[in-house]
Amino acid sequence: MKREVPYILMLIMIVLRFAFEWIGPLDAWVLADGMKVRSLISWAMTWMGFGAFGLGIVNFTRVHYGNIRHRREHWMFSAYTIVLAWAYGIYGVIKGNNDPLFSTIFRVVSEPLDATMFSLLAFFIASAAYRAFRVKNLESTVMMVVAFLVMVANVPFGEMIWSSQSWLGGFSGIRTWILATPTAAVSRAISIGAFLGGVANTWRVVLGIERRHLAH
Amino acid sequence: MREFLERFSEINPRIIYLVMACALIIPVLQPIGLPIVVDEETTKPVFDWIENSKPGEIVFFDVSYGGGSNAELSPQLEAWFYHCMQKGLKAVGVAQWETGAMIAGDLLKKVAAAAEADGYSAEYGVDWVFIGYKSMIWREMREDLWKTCGNTDFYGNNFEDLPLMQKVRQWTAETSKAFIIFEAGSPGVGTYLVNWADCDIYVGCVAVNVAGNQSILRSRQIKGLLAGLGGAAQYEKLLGRPGDATSLMDAQGLGHAVIIVLIVLGNISYILKKKNG
Numbered sequence: 001m002k003r004e005v006p007y008i009l010m011l012i013m014i015v016l017r018f019a020f021e022w023i024g025p026l027d028a029w030v031l032a033d034g035m036k037v038r039s040l041i042s043w044a045m046t047w048m049g050f051g052a053f054g055l056g057i058v059n060f061t062r063v064h065y066g067n068i069r070h071r072r073e074h075w076m077f078s079a080y081t082i083v084l085a086w087a088y089g090i091y092g093v094i095k096g097n098n099d100p101l102f103s104t105i106f107r108v109v110s111e112p113l114d115a116t117m118f119s120l121l122a123f124f125i126a127s128a129a130y131r132a133f134r135v136k137n138l139e140s141t142v143m144m145v146v147a148f149l150v151m152v153a154n155v156p157f158g159e160m161i162w163s164s165q166s167w168l169g170g171f172s173g174i175r176t177w178i179l180a181t182p183t184a185a186v187s188r189a190i191s192i193g194a195f196l197g198g199v200a201n202t203w204r205v206v207l208g209i210e211r212r213h214l215a216h
Numbered sequence: 217m218r219e220f221l222e223r224f225s226e227i228n229p230r231i232i233y234l235v236m237a238c239a240l241i242i243p244v245l246q247p248i249g250l251p252i253v254v255d256e257e258t259t260k261p262v263f264d265w266i267e268n269s270k271p272g273e274i275v276f277f278d279v280s281y282g283g284g285s286n287a288e289l290s291p292q293l294e295a296w297f298y299h300c301m302q303k304g305l306k307a308v309g310v311a312q313w314e315t316g317a318m319i320a321g322d323l324l325k326k327v328a329a330a331a332e333a334d335g336y337s338a339e340y341g342v343d344w345v346f347i348g349y350k351s352m353i354w355r356e357m358r359e360d361l362w363k364t365c366g367n368t369d370f371y372g373n374n375f376e377d378l379p380l381m382q383k384v385r386q387w388t389a390e391t392s393k394a395f396i397i398f399e400a401g402s403p404g405v406g407t408y409l410v411n412w413a414d415c416d417i418y419v420g421c422v423a424v425n426v427a428g429n430q431s432i433l434r435s436r437q438i439k440g441l442l443a444g445l446g447g448a449a450q451y452e453k454l455l456g457r458p459g460d461a462t463s464l465m466d467a468q469g470l471g472h473a474v475i476i477v478l479i480v481l482g483n484i485s486y487i488l489k490k491k492n493g
Contacts, residue, residue, distance in 0.1 A: 097318060114315075
């Protein structure tokens with residue numbers, strides 16, 4: 001039963017989803033005035049998402065509570081995490097996300113921390129620029145030349161050196177061609193490949209070949 | 217000089233960090249005014265869409281980003297939203313990211329106040345509404361926007377009390393033919409490519425997403441693209457209202473220049489070392 005029930009539930013959901021997406025009459029099926037079956041399924045999925053969110057909160061609390069209880073390394077950070085996450089969450093639920101204190105905490109703590117983490121990339125790239133980006137072989141040379149051209153075109157200095165009004169549209173024209181032709185082509189190829197991989201994986205799940213998500 | 221170049225790759229990273237910090241901070245404090253060139257294929261179509269819209273037309277926008285992309289995308293949102301108010305358009309905003317809703321909630325009020333100070337009508341509920349993040353079922357919004365959003369906006373107002381929302385019961389191509397999404401990742405433009413393929417979609421994205429979005433721009437699935445901070449600066453230039461993006465572009469330009477110089481010097485150092493065995 002531990003295997004069959006989750007598998008059957010999953011199969012029902014896949015069939016329902018496919019049916020209501022692909023079959024016109026099912027898509028338009030109305031139970032009562034303003035009550036579309038497809039809408040009800042969509043709402044049910046939203047509640048499932050909410051359930052998964054709740055499960056995440058329980059799991060998060062369990063993991064950090066375990067760290068505190070067993071005094072694992074850096075357990076103090078787990079204590080901070082639990083207290084802050086629950087306090088901020090409960091306050092937000094009671095007061096709403098438009099509350100001045102709630103939004104101030106977001107604006108002066110969360111937002112700057114997020115921006116700071118992202119900003120550190122500038123220093124990582126600077127560090128990598130003179131130590132890692134090397135022209136070791138043909139492939140890396142091609143990559144370096146292309147990266148150089150796009151980067152120069154992205155900075156105002158590029159326009160000062162080779163104007164977009166001149167031959168070939170300057171660095172800007174070359175960048176546009178690189179992004180619009182080879183990059184777009186490769187990007188599409190990757191997208192199509194990922195999509196086909198997704199479809200193949202879905203069929204593996206439907207046919208019961210792929211069972212790892214059921215902890216088998 | 218040769219010895220310096222040979223040993224360049226062994227230079228203390230702290231020196232590099234200091235150079236980078238100076239390149240980023242000094243232009244912010246003392247703008248240089250480097251030239252900004254408008255991209256005709258990406259930025260111009262977004263500007264032309266708003267510029268050529270008639271007063272009273274409804275446009276939607278989506279704020280799907282967080283603090284990490286705030287510096288790049290908020291100037292885009294700011295310039296675009298000001299332009300809407302300037303042209304007398306009616307803007308309705310949603311968010312697929314809760315963080316985006318929190319950021320835009322304050323920002324839009326600030327821009328609306330600036331537009332009103334400049335003599336344009338930007339009254340909340342009449343000229344613009346911000347619904348925010350509602351954990352929405354996006355496809356259902358096409359049929360019943362009110363119900364899907366719980367009949368309330370980001371600020372807690374009931375849709376019944378907002379005159380603009382009386383015209384926006386559904387979000388379809390008939391309500392609004394075009395909209396823009398300011399996105400930093402997923403969920404992002406994909407939501408709209410699937411569910412609003414009959415509308416004109418415009419995108420404002422962070423610079424790292426530009427390469428990925430180029431393919432959907434070339435296939436005309438999206439009609440225009442604001443590319444990172446540069447896109448925002450270009451929009452500000454077209455609008456004739458220099459803002460944060462214009463001054464920050466100097467810092468970004470110098471930062472990129474430092475990286476280019478480092479790559480060149482690092483490679484010269486590598487080649488010289490290789491030659492010497």
